[in-house]
Amino acid sequence: MAVDRSDIVKLGELARLQISEETIDEVTRRLGDVLALVDQLQAADTDAVSPMAHPMDAVQRLRADEVTEPNQRDTFQAIAPATEDGLYLVPKVID
């Protein structure tokens, strides 16, 4: 399926990626190439096939409900870009 600039703008919004005006045509073309490659899938007959999300037929292990994690806030926040009073700071969140 072909993609155009407006698709790329929308994808950039969804994926929160800044795509510059200079590169958008190149990005559009490359993405189109990749989609042309994956379009080969459409030729496969998969009517009777169920989707496979996972390579193994394993099932989920369940964990006992125990508190095992101590407070490590100082360690974790030592590598944070901006914190105050134990909070992570971000530009104003508006609901």
Place this chain on the structure above:
Amino acid sequence: MHNKTLAELSAGLQAKTWSSVELTQHFLDRIKRLDPNYNSFITLTEDVALAQAKAADARLAQGDTNPLCGVPIAHKDIFCTQGVKTTCGSKMLDNFISPYDATVVANFQAAGAVMLGKTNMDEFAMGSSNETSFYGPVKNPWDIGCVPGGSSGGSAAAVAARLAPGATATDTGGSIRQPAALCGLTGLKPTYGRVSRWGMIAFASSLDQAGPMTRTAEDAALMLNTMASYDPKDSTNIDRAVPDYTAQLNDSLAGLTLGVPKEYFGEGLHPGTQAAVEAAIKQYEAMGATIKSISLPHSHLAVPAYYVIAPAECSANLSRFDGVRYGYRCENPADLADLYKRSRGEAFGEEVQRRILVGTYCLSAGYYDAYYRKAQKVRRLIKQDFVDAFSEVDLIIGPTSPSPAFAFGAKGADPIAMYLEDIYTIATNLAGLPGMSLPCGLVDNKPVGLQIIGNYFDEARMLNAAHQFQQVTDFHQQAPQDIA
């Protein structure tokens, strides 16, 4: 000393022929002297290494017999290492000091192994040439005008240049096997779920698997013994006893049936590579194995299916890199949307952004069924091909990659050409099967890799087949020139 295999170095440590500190210092010196030529390390952990070596010597003095005790190795920079920069080859994590250790790293530490440093890689493991790394490309020790393969190119170049006797690596679509092939090494991607993914920065969760990069099959077996473990912290890790992978190395190959998929010898395969692989198949026949031609009819769909599934998973896996809790944050964000878009736009490289966009597209409303669900169905067909094949054969052999190492920039401009580098390796990731590459010849003085694909959890048999091959050939002993 650096020309010895990991097994030989281990034996010397046990025999007190050399100490871990001596070994470690030797490799550290080599890295400092030679790595400027290859750029295989992002971070050298000299202090950590020497402290660990000292501790290992104390353990050895007390009679510790763990074969990894005191052996220096390198970790791909995709594994989190507590207190040590862990970048995943990205500007995004250039300032990321991991607050915890990956299970793989902890396993080696518990065994007494020494960490020399963190190796270079394609950004977030997305690439087949190591050209997407924020830290610059890694050069192939066999020809520094050529790529080492990727994404574990740093681990491959480091081991090939004898800067470490072994290194950890990861493989999502061929990222252990293809660089192993291009650098003349033995590299093994285990069965999905054999090695814990805890602390291994995710690219595509249902495909990623860690494994060893070494010079010989025996060394790979030794490393896998430590890497493989049951880890309750990884839901996808399989609770299954870890065998001693060295136990079957010397078994005879008589009676072994090897399948050769005809689809792996088609258009695009370099004639030199084909000749070397065919010679290796003859060698196996001579060693008593039965060769059988097989078909994996959906092979041509592996690359298309992969380039839906891997980008889809990565598009979500990489959302956590948002400039809020760690990692790169853009300067003076105007608002929240700007913080996200510029932090991610400025810190992710071109290939990473491309895959995020592709994945976002394939999962978006109206395209999910046509792309993602379709790819998941094709994934089952590909797995079924292998299930059918393994009802007739014990192992599958063929080429690891279509051609030997290529020059920098040769495929960089065209992502599709790069994606086809993994045409023979990707299917095993989709199926979750173990695969390995071992050297089987040289073309224009550049190594060729032979791929062995095993059934689920059949790593010991693969290593046996590889080790036996290495008993009668010397490709694995050949070293690049100019590595001093």
Place this chain on the structure above:
Amino acid sequence: MQWETVIGLEVHVQLATKSKIFSGASTAFGAAPNTQACAIDLAMPGTLPVVNEQAYRYATMFGLAIDAEIGKRSFFERKNYFYPDLPKGYQTTQLESPIVGAGHVDIALADGRTKRVRIHHAHLEEDAGKSLHEDYHGMSGIDLNRAGTPLIEIVSEPDMRTAEEAVAFAKKLHSIVTSLGICDGDMSQGSMRFDVNISVRPLGEEKLGTRTETKNLNSFRFMEDAIKLEVERQIDLIEDGGTVTQETRLYNGERKESRSMRSKEEANDYRYFPCPDLLPVDIDDDYIEAVRASLPELPDARHARFKDTYQLSDYDASQLSEDLHTALYFEATVAAAKDAKLSANWIMGELAARLNAAELTLNASPVSAQQLGGMIGRIKDGTISSKQAKEVFDAMWAGEGDADTIIEQRGLKQVSDTGALEAMADEIIAASPKQVENYKNADADKRPKMLGYFVGQIMKASKGQANPQAINDILLKKLNALL
């Protein structure tokens, strides 16, 4: 035109597990910011989730309580969107194969009828953190302690037609989850949060109108007010020739107004797909039956039992059985008081009024069930009068201890000692010859009224502590003997 309101609810219920759904961090409420956010909750690179069994058990309990099909194989999906309180950039939730399938809940209507509300499904998911809107130099602060707290999201069919029905449904769910013990039910701490989907259509019309979603209502009162306000807004809008826009609205309970949430309006595409870090969860019949066997008493069964065992009216039984804490309080009171009717009256009367006035929940009541029951026991055995009981209750409310201590300290015991009362009666009769004479000469049917004077005198003499019934009996005996 006559309008019909159509209401559906999405209810987020925080499960009362000790640790989070995918990590071993604590879920306790009220900790300092980010002290209960571990590497997994912070989405540190390379971290992986593992599912908490208790969360699955609790969700299964809920499913069984609403007579729903339990998903034998359920799995988790990722719902992708960026928000600072969502560290991974996706919420791990269930879409295609949730743990709880279709079920139903019965609610009692004001007119005494019962209405069945269908549940579409309920799924497990993780809660997000919190954005604190205090100003940090123009920035917002993010606390991720709540991130990863297990939730079930219960999605109803659009079966409710009035705000009252919606509230009755919400209260019933509250009753079920607290009775099951899978949620603490504390709405002030966000343990249960309601999103209400509302639309209106002309009465008789089958096609649904355009709906709006009002989010995060955290009290029954707010919910009722918000629904009424939104219904009014939609009807006004349509009657004025406008159309309802499908949107998310935020209700402000203090100001009793709602507004559109602009930031959520941008077209979203959540790109759900199966979480590759988690595997399908299989549960078998043995597991389900074991959970079923462990289910505690549910509200409907408790209601029936209260009517039966305690001989309560339908109304009293429902008032006392709906909320688990009230039910437990009631039963503990009865155990101490040995009188169900008196216990019911006190709990629904004086205690409820006092709690209400003080804006306290029953859990925070200064008077314990044992104290209240003890006091009622003293009414029952005649130690104190109902009037004295009010004083005792006040003292217990003020924290002066249990009823017996207060009765003792304040000397509140009513005098029932026949000898003492007879002596007092003799004294009064001797001192009131005129009143005795009047009594004797009065018509028989007027005499009981005239007894009041003598009773009053004895009460005065005993400083109010004489048992009125006992005085009555003694006076009648003595005065009638003079006839």
